[in-house]
Amino acid sequence: MHKGFKTTLYHIILWIVALIFFAPVFWIILSAFKTKDQILSIPPKWFFTPTLANFVDLFTRPNVGTYIRNSLLISAIAVLIALVVSFLAAYAFSRFKLKSTSLIMFFLLSIRMVPAAASVIPVFLMYVALGWKDTYPGMTLFYAMFSIPFSVWILKGFVDGVSERFDETGLVNGGSRLHVLFDVVLPQVRPGLVAAFIFNMVFVWNEYMFNYIIGGKTTTTVPVALVTWMLNQGGVDWTFMASLTVVFMIPPILAVYFFQKYLLIGMTFGTVRGEI
């Protein structure tokens, strides 16, 4: 009985911690169902008649659908390209002990560390010169580049963990290198792929600066729309902000909910493959 009580208390504490972190988000979600006056009222309104008017208003605005589609397409395609490229490289780095491995791995990490404002300057100059600014390929490939470093790091860890015997067996049995690569090794690094996908997807999904600088009218994603549309006729358009934020947070939250197991394993960088 005593032990049961302790467990219950422990579980209650865990839920409280989770809810504390969630509280501000919950407040944003509530705001999405309020009128503008209710959002700004002090003391805050905890009880109110929820309204869907904000969401109706959101989707009647011009281009909101385009922005959401841009966000989905650009981030999904960019991260998928990055994963394929990174997986090939991670396999090469892991199996063939190339002399350049550590140097390339090092540079990949260094690029990630440069502040966005610094790394975007040369790319901006290049894109303007080549006419790639505000094009889908230009935007997508740039984000792919940005997702590669982390993906290579995480995937190399996982490929390292797959015994080379699998490769040998595959080759001896007459499989080609590519067969080994995609049918033997790939399925075993799935947690790494999922973790890399979610991690990079969230980054690209929420990224603002690059899209603002090297994107434009055709490739605007939701974060840029949020910032540029925030100020509407003199005041901040809170109902628009709240409803768009809520719609926009759904995909990453669903991804984390459904792929949580893989995400936790993936974040071990291949040091563990069992359940956490």
Place this chain on the structure above:
Amino acid sequence: MENVSALQRTAGKKPWHKKLMDGFDNSNLFPYCLIIPVLLFFIIWNLIPTLWMIGMSFYNYAFTTGAPEKFNGISNLIDIMNNDTVWGNLGRTFTWVLATTGIETVLGILLAFLFWNSAKLPGRRLALTLLFTPMLIAPASVGAFFKLLYEPDFGVINYLLSLFGIAKINFLGDLKWAFPAVTLVDVWMWTPFMILITLAALGSVPKAELEAAEIDRLPWTKRLVHIIWPYGKFVLMLGILLRTIDSFKTMDLIFMLTRGGPGNTTELVAIGLYRKAFEGFTMGWSSTLAVILLFIAIAFTSVYLYILNLSNAEKE
């Protein structure tokens, strides 16, 4: 000769893609073929722009004037070296990195230990998802809404404080409060990431060893030092590295919250650079600062990798 032709005949019977694969498989070029895509990305989106930027850093080039760029040697560099704002921003950035990464790491580790044995928690998947939501929301949204939360007249935080009889504080407009207030938002946003990483690190400790320690009734401190740390440190260090990197780059969040103000109390080096490059359009000067940041980044990464390699070597 006959053997060779026999081989050729059998080879000829293979479908074309098999033949292609054979050439691929037996060639020493295979590993290099695998890294060609990564190298292409690296060259087009990093090497060329970086060289361009380094070149640009020796010029006086402003977008707005339309004047052709003028070579002016290292005078940009000299100007930056004597620029107090840049040095102030750099110092503030290091304080920022240290404060945010430090608090997030400590808090993340403590909370992860709390969540470690939560396998039987009812609704664990939902609880962890809620716990992780802060890092899933666009910094642009987070910035906007925390600005509202901190607001002296309409803000919930000041309302809650007033319930305890505390006078209104203009958190984001006050020279003293702005930096801590922004730090708090970052801590809220990224502590979940450190929890996630620490949970992963704790997960990489073999269960058998932990059970053995349990049977031997090993004290907590010894378990921590002899079992958990050796297995978990690699993942944890990598997590801290990633957090340091992203903290160094923080931009969207602060931009939405304070735009670097009041005064320049929350102006980090990335924000100052953005201002110069895309509000002042002084591309030459900004390129020079960007090159300096690139070198700082490389130096940082080297130190971290050195530490990581050490801990890896010990493990093996």
